[in-house]
Amino acid sequence: MTYIPDIHAVTYSLEIAELAVMKRDIQIGIIKPVLSEREAIRTYGRDVRKWVSAGLILPVKDGNRNSKKRYDRLQLEAISKQANRGL
Numbered sequence: 001m002t003y004i005p006d007i008h009a010v011t012y013s014l015e016i017a018e019l020a021v022m023k024r025d026i027q028i029g030i031i032k033p034v035l036s037e038r039e040a041i042r043t044y045g046r047d048v049r050k051w052v053s054a055g056l057i058l059p060v061k062d063g064n065r066n067s068k069k070r071y072d073r074l075q076l077e078a079i080s081k082q083a084n085r086g087l
Helices: 007-027 037-044 047-053 073-085
Strands: 034-036 069-072
Touching (some): 034 037, 037 047, 037 069, 047 073, 069 073
16 A cells, blocks of 8 residues: 555645745855835735735834834745645
């Protein structure tokens, strides 16, 4: 009897590995840990605004008024992967 892995389990494992690699790249400085709102929308699409309104991710602002909104890259990537799986 041959073992056939569940495609969903394999996909999930690959997504976890991709997140781990991204975390490592952030820690060693290859990629930035945060994205501006413009960069986030350019990378992940207009869904970023939907995720914010749904409370899945919160923007970080350095000031009170018109400072730039920034988002954690690792959180964006994790939410994006969940959204693509249809969860």
